[in-house]
Amino acid sequence: MLTWEFPPRIVGGIARHCFGLTRALAKAGHEVSVVTLEFPGALEYEEMDGVKLFRVPIALGHPNFLTWVLLFNHFIEKQVAELCREEKPDIIHAHDWVVSPSAISLKLSLNVPLVFTIHSTEMGRAQGLRNPDSFTINGFEWWATYEACKVIVTTEAMKREVGGHFELSTKKMATIPNAIDQKKFDIVIDRKSIKQRYATPHEKIVLFVGRLTPQKGVEYLIHAVPQILRHHPEAKFVIVGEGWLRSNLEQLARNSGHSEKIFFTGFLSERDLLEIMSSADVLVLPSIYEPFGIVALEGLAAGIPVVASRIDGLAEVINHNKNGILVYPRNPESIAWGVNQILSDSNYARLLCTNGQKKLRKTYNWDAVAEKTERVYEDAVKL
Amino acid sequence: MNTDFPKRYSSFSLSDDFQLLCMLSNIGVITPAKSLTIEELSERTRLEISVIQKLLSKLVQEGYVEVSTIEFTEKYYLTLNGIRKVLSTYS
Structure with missing residues (x-):
């Protein structure tokens, strides 16, 4: 190979x-x-x-x-x-x-x-x-x-x-x-202490994981931040990953007026990544091009609800309203709507996760x- | 000498420091053993020493490049984060 x-x-x-x-x-x-x-x-x-x-x-x-x-x-x-x-x-x-x-x-x-x-x-x-x-x-x-x-x-x-x-x-x-190797997500973690690395105890983590390139659409998530905070001031946005667009995105975060709510971690080790994925409250994949989106599977395996762009590859992994929420690509209003849905209704979020794990075990x-x-x-x- | 870099995307352009980082990766400056001086980097990349100095200082500050001092000579190489940042462009 x-x-x-x-x-x-x-x-x-x-x-x-x-x-x-x-x-x-x-x-x-x-x-x-x-x-x-x-x-x-x-x-x-x-x-x-x-x-x-x-x-x-x-x-x-x-x-x-x-x-x-x-x-x-x-x-x-x-x-x-x-x-x-x-x-x-x-x-x-x-x-x-x-x-x-x-x-x-x-x-x-x-x-x-x-x-x-x-x-x-x-x-x-x-x-x-x-x-x-x-x-x-x-x-x-x-x-x-x-x-x-x-x-x-x-x-x-x-x-x-x-x-x-x-x-x-x-x-x-x-x-x-x-x-994905689902076994690696069977880890025992102290969710509270892991969350504290990135957020205050009362905050809810809205997570992005991926390369910081235009393809991943992180800019649209950053544009959605004010609309999410309006409904959920307890949200904290954690951007995990590295890429050539990082400095542009950091500047965009500063310009949004909410830089204290947007945290860039850079590259994380496998263990740290598993821990943050298992501790987050929602995973957002705002990609504009994603042939598959392996991170979506990781989100399902970690048991966190996924909000993803309705684009070809992701839409095959995430079924809207069943195992996640699909939103319009390049559309901050739609991303904010999806995230707010999850943060507002924990029972709905749990249902999406349960369905997601069923699909994961069967197919991937x-x-x-x-x-x-x-x-x-x-x-x-x-x- | 050329100080212009090609642009990959129309809506976003690669910054000059990032393009230098890519060049360093492509010429294989990825471990202390393969590190090079500013003069050597200038020869390999055909960029002005003053341009390289300015860009390297930013890359070192951001943690993408490391300086090793060998027999009073400063040599530069990419950190693991630097390598990962470069790889994100074409992967």
């Missing part, structure tokens, strides 16, 4: 997806090797729950991002070539465009089927192709979907997006959802995802 993100190199959902999937595949009896990029403090080689993990040191760099991507792909290829001296893999499974040059090259040189999971598109992430880099990234994405014998997407919405944008036959695509577990992925591998080998 080729991926540029793998724990502890965690940015978005890809690292968590690859971690969960590889462990489940190894548990099902497959021999799984992951080739990923180096990360300070992490071992170059280790075995984790039966998964062999190779973190490739990148000996050459370049200030230009795309040049750097091509360089590290060379080092990935080199690592896989060394592994193949002993045994050739049956499948190469690559995640997202950043590893597509090495994945395609290895497919052709080793004559091994390539399975490509596309977690999101440049078109969606950047909300259009606005510069030469975006066009090149879009080109890499198309190229990988073209060369792969099977393309995996995580939602039906993503299937429509990828199929339409890259003119890809639906026969070539398989929809396999993300999942790694063993089921691994089983579906195995079937895709079987099809790929036969082609």
Whole structure:
């Protein structure tokens, strides 16, 4: 498996997806090797729950991002070539465009089927192709979907997006959802003391978790703050995550006149994240583009009510009024309405959580995802 | 020397200090062992020393870059938070 993100190199959902999937595949009896990029403090080689993990040191760099991507792909290829001296893999499974040059090259040189999971598109992430880099990234994405014998997407919405944008036959695509390890949410915590890290004892935590980029729509949540505080002055907004938009969002929070009510935590460790998710009163996902939204699943697992934008990927995970509330994207009034609904009615909030956990147990577990992925591998080998 | 950075998004633009952070990540300045001096960074990025100095001081203050002093020479590298911030752009 080729991926540029793998724990502890965690940015978005890809690292968590690859971690969960590889462990489940190894548990099902497959021999799984992951080739990923180096990360300070992490071992170059280790075995984790039966998964062999190779973190490739990148000996050459370049200030230009795309040049750097091509360089590290060379080092990935080199690592896989060394592994193949002993045994050739049956499948190469690559995640997202950043590893597509090495994945395609290895497919052709080793004559091994390539399975490509596309977690999101440049078109969606950047909300259009606005510069030469975006066009090149879009080109890499198309190229990988073209060369792969099977393309995996995580939602039906993503299937429509990828199929339409890259003119890809639906026969070539398989929809396999993300999942989460629900056991990690079975933790005993002192909710009161955790809340005190971020809020005063009487405050209710309105939580956002995600990368601080335009795609996540945090600005719309900040614009909704005054309308939420008008009805619920006890609300405290905790923004968890890191990203290039952080300073802009902090400025926006200051301009809102409620900066004392909006707290930016930066990146949190896995444990701290679990604790805050299990202690919050409502999770808000105001994204404007979200092919899946693994954080929504984490919210359901943590037992907190979720307010999410009614956009394709999130709307497949959250069913309005059943296991969460869907609000209009880019619409602070709608976000405020959703949050106020939850904060005003604790019985309703509890009902949403109960329904959410039922759906989670039934649909989103790694063993089921691994089983579906195995079937895709079987099809790929036969082609 | 070039002091202009390309813009990725139309509605939001990447700040100059963030673009320098990306460059540092791309050239591999991610551990104390791989840290570089301002002069070396200027050579690799083709940015003016004065520009780099100004941007680095902001990045150090924000905790995205760390300074290591080796034999009286200051060298710079990304912190884990710096790396994570860079990765958020393209992930």
